[in-house]
Structure formats: structure tokens, C-alpha cells
Amino acid sequence: xxxxxxxxxxxxxxxxxxxxxxxxxxxxxxxxxxxxxxxxxxxxxxxxxxxxxxxxxxxxxxxxxxxxxxxxxxxxxxxxxxxxxxxxxxxxxxxxxxxxxxxxxxxxxxxxxxxxxxxxxxxxxxxxxxxxxxxxxxxxxxxxxxxxxxxxxxxxxxxxxxxxxxxxxxxxxxxxxxxxxxxxxxxxxxxxxxxxxxxxxxxxxxxxxxxxxxxxxxxxxxxxxxxxxxxxxxxxxxxxxxxxxxxxxxxxxxxxxxxxxxxxxxxxxxxxxxxxxxxxxxxxxxxxxxxxxxxxxxxxxxxxxxxxxxxxxxxxxxxxxxxxxxxxxxxxxxxxxxxxxxxxxxxxxxxxxxxxxxxxxxxxxxxxxxxxxxxxxxxxxxxxxxxxxxxxxxxxxxxxxxxxxxxxxxxxxxxxxxxxxxxxxxxxxxxxxxxxxx
Numbered sequence: 001x002x003x004x005x006x007x008x009x010x011x012x013x014x015x016x017x018x019x020x021x022x023x024x025x026x027x028x029x030x031x032x033x034x035x036x037x038x039x040x041x042x043x044x045x046x047x048x049x050x051x052x053x054x055x056x057x058x059x060x061x062x063x064x065x066x067x068x069x070x071x072x073x074x075x076x077x078x079x080x081x082x083x084x085x086x087x088x089x090x091x092x093x094x095x096x097x098x099x100x101x102x103x104x105x106x107x108x109x110x111x112x113x114x115x116x117x118x119x120x121x122x123x124x125x126x127x128x129x130x131x132x133x134x135x136x137x138x139x140x141x142x143x144x145x146x147x148x149x150x151x152x153x154x155x156x157x158x159x160x161x162x163x164x165x166x167x168x169x170x171x172x173x174x175x176x177x178x179x180x181x182x183x184x185x186x187x188x189x190x191x192x193x194x195x196x197x198x199x200x201x202x203x204x205x206x207x208x209x210x211x212x213x214x215x216x217x218x219x220x221x222x223x224x225x226x227x228x229x230x231x232x233x234x235x236x237x238x239x240x241x242x243x244x245x246x247x248x249x250x251x252x253x254x255x256x257x258x259x260x261x262x263x264x265x266x267x268x269x270x271x272x273x274x275x276x277x278x279x280x281x282x283x284x285x286x287x288x289x290x291x292x293x294x295x296x297x298x299x300x301x302x303x304x305x306x307x308x309x310x311x312x313x314x315x316x317x318x319x320x321x322x323x324x325x326x327x328x329x330x331x332x333x334x335x336x337x338x339x340x341x342x343x344x345x346x347x348x349x350x351x352x353x354x355x356x357x358x359x360x361x362x363x364x365x366x367x368x369x370x371x372x373x374x375x376x377x378x379x380x381x382x383x384x385x386x387x388x389x390x391x392x393x394x395x396x397x398x399x400x401x402x403x404x405x406x407x408x409x410x411x412x413x414x415x416x417x418x419x420x421x422x423x424x425x426x427x428x429x430x431x432x433x434x435x436x437x438x
Contacts, residue, residue: 055110152410363388
């Protein structure tokens with residue numbers, strides 16, 4: 001009797017133990033399955049998050065391309081623009097906002113299976129040629145020499161030449177060349193002061209980017225017809241604060257006062273009749289003081305005959321809003337009547353797109369005759385198809401013999417706010433401050 005009772009208790013204990021193990025095993029299995037499911041969900045979510053980030057970055061790229069292809073209309077508008085599209089298994093939306101006149105920000109959000117990721121660029125702009133102190137499609141065998149100082153990016157699409165006989169030139173900003181080699185006369189390249197380096201095989205745009213008078217709505221001539229003043233034939237301009245004194249025979253004007261708009265542009269076209277001297281759209285710049293923002297665009301050449309200065313010098317007061325662009329389809333010359341130690345406050349561009357044989361240059365007429373004329377100071381930069389000469393020097397000593405020595409600097413304000421309608425460098429975008437999130 002006692003033995004049977006013991007067996008019943010033993011069987012009961014065993015059953016409870018087995019049931020306990022089964023319960024534990026079931027719980028473990030459920031935990032394992034739940035953990036596996038959670039891992040799978042996490043893996044899927046991680047994949048969706050990565051894909052959503054790629055889609056958001058793709059939307060950001062589309063936004064950049066939108067800015068690049070619509071830069072003039074975006075600069076002229078008071079608002080930005082939006083866009084949307086699909087990419088792979090996801091969709092994106094992007095928004096372009098204006099920070100200032102020609103600087104934008106972009107935010108983009110990518111969506112994949114209800115997962116979203118956002119990225120943004122807080123500062124983006126398409127650079128113009130006004131950010132260069134000196135830019136040349138063809139530098140030719142013109143030397144940079146001792147005593148010359150450049151504050152701003154210097155570039156040529158071909159070889160650069162340096163003379164260091166009496167020391168070396170000084171470059172405070174990057175120097176770049178489209179060529180893979182350079183020439184030094186009178187010593188070593190180490191005698192040249194490159195504060196921010198010298199880079200070769202570098203692309204920095206082409207003069208073919210400049211649209212003077214095509215049928216496009218954003219050609220410089222069409223912009224002037226809708227927002228500025230278009231003249232024909234030889235013209236003389238004198239800057240007089242916020243107005244310009246204009247002499248133009250075809251208009252019957254003699255020192256006619258003209259007040260440009262806030263984003264002023266004067267376009268001087270070639271005329272269809274008259275003598276060569278009056279038909280070509282040349283401009284003679286007597287000089288004076290510029291107050292406000294203006295670009296002077298010519299299908300002919302521009303001849304500078306006097307000092308051109310801003311009413312509020314930005315080198316003294318960086319808050320100055322005065323800005324001048326001198327944009328020629330032909331050449332820009334310092335005329336023989338210009339004074340010694342000439343000062344020009346302007347972003348100068350000589351495109352030379354009239355014909356294959358007509359290469360636009362910035363230079364000094366009769367640069368190789370007479371005696372030294374002091375220093376040519378240009379604050380704002382010089383861009384030219386073929387680099388022109390402004391003087392000669394003794395190759396042994398580096399001392400100027402005729403014409404001018406050079407003191408060229410870019411205007412840092414023009415990086416983000418160049419003179420009105422100043423040509424952009426097509427195919428190039430500058431940006432900073434990429435971040436995830438808006």
C-alpha cells in the first residue's frame with residue numbers, strides 16, 4: 001500500500017517536471033521566433049532607411065540640376081521652386097529656397113515603404129566669372145613677375161609663365177591651369193608665393209558660356225530690352241553716381257542723363273547702317289563714380305579713358321552695394337588717354353565670341369611704347385578669352401619698362417552677389433553644409 005502511494009507521487013512529480021520543461025521550451029521557442037521576427041523587421045527597416053537615404057540624395061541631385069538649368073529665372077524670382085519624382089522603388093520631393101539673391105538651399109525627402117529620410121544643402125550657388133581675379137582661355141607667353149600681386153582666383157586654360165628674376169609674384173588665392181605644365185624664367189617655381197596652392201589640369205569654364213544676343217529670353221540683349229536700355233552704334237558713357245551721362249548719335253543724345261534700375265543693364269548693339277566708326281557697338285568709358293548696381297554690355301569693344309570708382313569703396317566698407325560689370329563681346333582696352341596709376345572698380349569680361357579670329361582681350365593700347373605708367377589697379381577681376389598685355393618689363397630685373405604693372409583683386413562680394421546678369425560658369429555648382437535632415 002505504501003509502495004503504490006510512493007509510485008503515484010513519483011509519477012506526479014515527473015509529469016510536473018516534464019510539463020515545466022515543455023513550458024520553458026515553448027517560451028524559449030516563442031522568444032527565439034519573436035527575436036528572429038524582430039531582427040527581420042529591423043533588417044527590413046534598415047534596408048528601407050538606406051534606400052530612402054539614396055532616394056533623398058537622388059532628389060537632392062535633381063534639385064541641383066534644376067538650379068543649374070534655371071539659374072537666371074531663379075535669381076530674378078522672389079521665391080524658389082519645388083519638384084518631385086520616382087527613383088527605383090521610392091519617391092522623393094525636393095524644395096529649393098532662396099537665401100539671398102543668388103544663393104539657395106535645397107532640402108529633399110526620400111520615401112521607401114513608408115520610411116522617410118531627409119537631406120539638405122544649406123548653401124548652394126552657380127559661380128560666375130566674377131569670382132576670379134584673372135581668368136583667361138589662353139594665357140599665351142605672358143609672364144607673371146616680381147612686384148605683381150593677385151588677391152583672388154587666377155586661372156588660365158593653357159600654360160602659365162612666371163618670371164622670378166627679381167623675386168616672384170604673389171598669389172593670395174588659388175592658382176589653377178588647364179595645362180599639365182608651366183614655365184619659369186630666372187629661377188625656380190619656389191620663388192613664387194602661392195598662398196592657397198597651384199593646381200594644374202583644372203577645368204574652370206569656357207567663354208562659349210556667354211550668351212550675348214541669341215533669341216533666348218535670357219540672352220543679355222533680351223534682358224536689356226525687357227529690363228534695361230538698348231542702344232546702337234558708338235556710345236560714350238560717364239558715370240555720375242546713381243545716373244549715367246550718355247552720348248549717342250543715333251538717339252540724338254549728348255550727355256543725356258539715364259538712371260538705371262536697381263539691377264541695371266545697358267546693352268550697346270552693332271547698328272545695321274552708317275560708317276564703320278559709328279556702326280559698331282563700341283563704348284567709350286570716360287570714367288567717374290558708380291553708385292548702385294549696373295552692367296554695361298557691348299557687341300563691340302570697350303575703351304576705358306578714366307578712373308572708374310565706387311561711391312562706397314567695398315575695400316573700406318564691406319557693406320557697400322555698388323557693383324559694375326563691363327561685359328564685351330569684343331575687347332576691353334585701357335585707352336591711350338587714360339591717366340597713369342589707373343584704377344578700375346569693375347568685374348571686366350572680354351569674351352571674344354564675335355568670330356574665331358576675333359579673340360577678346362583686356363589690355364592697354366600701345367602698352368609697349370613710351371615709359372612706365374605706374375600700376376594698373378583692378379578691383380573686381382578680369383576675364384578674357386585671350387590674355388592681353390598691359391606693359392613690358394626687363395626680363396633680368398623684373399622692373400616695368402613700358403605700360404603698367406599689375407595689382408588685380410577680385411571683389412569677395414561678387415562670389416554670392418555679382419554685378420547684374422554677370423555670366424555664370426556653366427556646368428559648375430558650388431555648395432557647402434551638407435547635412436542629414438532639413
